[in-house]
Amino acid sequence: MICGSCSSVCGQEPSDRRGLRYLRDAALALAWVGFGLWNAAAHSSVSVAVAVLVILTSAGVGLFRRAPAAALMVLWVAGAIQVLSISDVLGAQAGVLVVAYGTARYGRRLTVWLAGLSVPLGAALTEYYVFTHSTVLPSAIDVAAPLLRHTGVGVTSAFLLGTAGLGIPWTLGLVGRFNARYRRSAVERERAQARASEAELKEHLQTEQVELARDVHDLVGHSLAVIIAQADAAQIEAGEQDSLVRVALENIAAVARSSLGEIRQVLQDTRERTTSTPDLNALINSSRVAGHDVHESTVGTPIELALETQAMLYRVLQEMLTNAIKHGQPGSRIGLIHTWAPTSYSLSVTNHSNPAADQRRTTRPDGMGVDGMRARLEQVNGTLVLTQPDGTDSDAFTATARVPLAENQARP
Numbered sequence: 190m191i192c193g194s195c196s197s198v199c200g201q202e203p204s205d206r207r208g209l210r211y212l213r214d215a216a217l218a219l220a221w222v223g224f225g226l227w228n229a230a231a232h233s234s235v236s237v238a239v240a241v242l243v244i245l246t247s248a249g250v251g252l253f254r255r256a257p258a259a260a261l262m263v264l265w266v267a268g269a270i271q272v273l274s275i276s277d278v279l280g281a282q283a284g285v286l287v288v289a290y291g292t293a294r295y296g297r298r299l300t301v302w303l304a305g306l307s308v309p310l311g312a313a314l315t316e317y318y319v320f321t322h323s324t325v326l327p328s329a330i331d332v333a334a335p336l337l338r339h340t341g342v343g344v345t346s347a348f349l350l351g352t353a354g355l356g357i358p359w360t361l362g363l364v365g366r367f368n369a370r371y372r373r374s375a376v377e378r379e380r381a382q383a384r385a386s387e388a389e390l391k392e393h394l395q396t397e398q399v400e401l402a403r404d405v406h407d408l409v410g411h412s413l414a415v416i417i418a419q420a421d422a423a424q425i426e427a428g429e430q431d432s433l434v435r436v437a438l439e440n441i442a443a444v445a446r447s448s449l450g451e452i453r454q455v456l457q458d459t460r461e462r463t464t465s466t467p468d469l470n471a472l473i474n475s476s477r478v479a480g481h482d483v484h485e486s487t488v489g490t491p492i493e494l495a496l497e498t499q500a501m502l503y504r505v506l507q508e509m510l511t512n513a514i515k516h517g518q519p520g521s522r523i524g525l526i527h528t529w530a531p532t533s534y535s536l537s538v539t540n541h542s543n544p545a546a547d548q549r550r551t552t553r554p555d556g557m558g559v560d561g562m563r564a565r566l567e568q569v570n571g572t573l574v575l576t577q578p579d580g581t582d583s584d585a586f587t588a589t590a591r592v593p594l595a596e597n598q599a600r601p
Contacts, residue, residue, distance in 0.1 A: 210254065210255070211255070214251045214252070214253075214254055214255060215251060217250060217251055218247045218248060218250055218251025218252075219247075219251075221246070221247035221250045221251070221281060221284060222243060222244060222247040222281075224280070224281060225242075225243035225246065225247060225279060225280065225281025226240070226243055226281075228279065228280035228281060229243060229277075229279055229280075229281070232277070233277060236274075236276070238270060238271075238274035238276050239276055239277070239279065241267075241270060242267050242270060242271055242276060242279060242281070242282070243279065243281045245263050245264070245266060245267035245270070246263075246264065246267055246279070246281045246282055246284045246285070247281065247284065248260075248263050249261075249263040249264045249267070249284055249285075249287075249288045250284040250287050250288065252291075253287050253288050253290070253291025253292070253295070254291055254295050255295075257288070257291045257292040257294075257295050257296035257300050257304075258292070258296055258297065258299075258300040258303075260288045260291060260292065261288060261292050261296075261300065261303065261304055261307065264284075264285055264288055265307075267282075268311070268314070271318075272318060278319070285311070285355065286354070286355070286358045287358070288304075289304060289307075289308065289355050289356075289358040289359040289362065290358040290359065290361055290362040290365075291362065292304035292359070292362065293305070293358075293359045293360070293361075293362025293363045293365075293366060294361075294362035294363075294365045294366050294369075295362075295366075301363070301366075304359060305359060307355075308352060308355040308356045308359055309348075309352050309356075311351075311355055312348055312351030312352040312354070312355055313348060313351075315351055316348055316351055384600050388600065391497075402455060405452065405455075409448075409452060410449055410452055410453070413445045413446075413448055413449040413452070414449065416441065416442075416445045417442050417445045417446055417449070420438045420439075420441045420442035420445065421438075421442055423438050424438045424439060424442070468503075469499075469502070469503060469506060472503060472506060472507060472510070473485060473506075473510075473525065476510050476514070476523075481510075481514055481523060482520070482521070482522045482523060483510070483522075483523045483525055484522055484523065484524050484525065485525045485526075485527075486524075486525070486526050486527070487526075487527040487528075487529070488526065488527065488528045488529065489527075489528060489529030489530060490529055491527070491529050492529065492534075492594065492598055492599075493598065493599040494534070494592075494594075494597055494598055494599060495597055495598065495599050495600070496599070497569075498569055498592060498597040501565050501566070501568065501569060502536060502590065502592070504562075504565060505536070505562045505565055505566065505573075505590050506525075506536060506538070506590075508558065508561065508562050509536075509538040509562070509588050509590075510523070510538065512538075512540075512558075512588070513538050513539075513540035513586075514540075516540065516542060516586070517540035517541055517542065517586075518540075518541045518542070518584075521540065521541040522541075523538065523539070523540050524537075524538065524539040524540075525537070525538050525539075526539075531594075532593060532594055532595065533591050533592065533593050533594055534591070534592055534594060534597075535589055535590065535591045536589070536590045536591075537587055537588070537589040537590075538587070538588050539585050539586065539587040540585070540586055541584050541585055541586070542577075542584050542585075542586045559573070559575065562588075562590065566590055566591075566592065569592050569593075569596070569597050570592070570593055570596060570597075571590060571591055571592035571593070571597075572590075572591050573588065573589070573590055573591075574588075574589045574591070575587070575588055575589075576588075576589070
């Protein structure tokens with residue numbers, strides 16, 4: 190049995206879409222720089238401190254989606270520079286609203302809470318800075334500033350207004366965050382339901398397959414048994430051993446027996462695929478018990494594969510070992526490697542070719558051989574790779590079956 194701890198395969202955002210988002214955020218930051226410098230120049234001269242404030246705020250705007258924690262930190266640095274340089278309140282600093290939204294919408298949990306704490310703290314510090322340095326305000330507000338800062342109602346109202354101004358985009362970010370989480374949960378539920386429906390349908394089809402195989406066996410098998418009995422009985426009345434009639438009856442009986450055996454084998458294989466778990470270890474041990482030196486190794490961490498994939502790999506490994514024994518040098522070691530990669534599982538069998546048994550590994554009448562293994566693997570989007578001796582000192586022949594894990598691992 191192929192088993193181990195299950196692991197999830199997570200999808201990633203396509204590189205072209207990710208690049209488009211980077212380009213869009215960079216364009217937004219550049220546009221914000223242009224707006225900020227234009228706005229600053231329209232109201233006063235653009236000093237070095239003002240230019241730095243505009244650039245830092247624009248950087249925060251550009252990072253609000255991809256790195257919200259960094260955007261929050263950049264805005265606090267910009268605020269400290271503004272306080273130290275006693276710079277005017279700039280139009281570009283409206284970017285704090287964008288960053289407030291981005292931290293709540295795209296940030297990690299710690300970033301969300303830090304941004305939430307920054308809302309009232311930032312509102313309080315902004316109010317203190319504005320009331321202390323009234324020259325940074327437009328003239329209309331400048332007249333009202335002394336009244337506001339000397340009354341409790343004015344201070345409280347200004348604080349609540351600032352908190353609401355910063356809190357509204359932060360709250361909208363939280364709403365978007367929870368909405369996105371709900372949509373992801375809905376998608377996962379739909380996928381889980383689809384997987385459950387698929388598993389139920391597959392089980393139903395497998396049950397019908399077993400019943401159909403049993404019906405075919407009962408109907409056709411009975412007819413073949415009658416043909417065999419009549420052919421055997423007719424041979425007694427056929428006369429001479431070498432007569433044409435007797436030979437024809439013997440051929441009829443032989444073909445009927447062969448067909449009956451094949452039908453029984455199909456029924457047995459169908460039952461095994463649907464009711465039993467293939468055991469690769471038992472298959473490998475049976476080869477060892479038969480006197481063959483099979484050296485097995487595993488690379489990576491195994492995970493549990495779907496039952497039908499295990500059954501397919503059992504048949505493929507059975508054919509690989511048969512070929513290795515048939516075409517390999519007598520007494521030579523047979524190497525078997527299980528390779529568990531992040532996205533695929535590979536099963537490789539290596540043997541040393543025997544020139545005396547140099548036969549083409551083609552399809553046998555029972556449907557296996559190289560073509561049969563490749564056909565089975567293609568049913569699960571797998572591949573078969575053969576590495577034959579190249580005429581050098583190496584006489585190793587390797588057959589490697591590879592299956593993707595995304596659609597072949599066991600579902601919970």
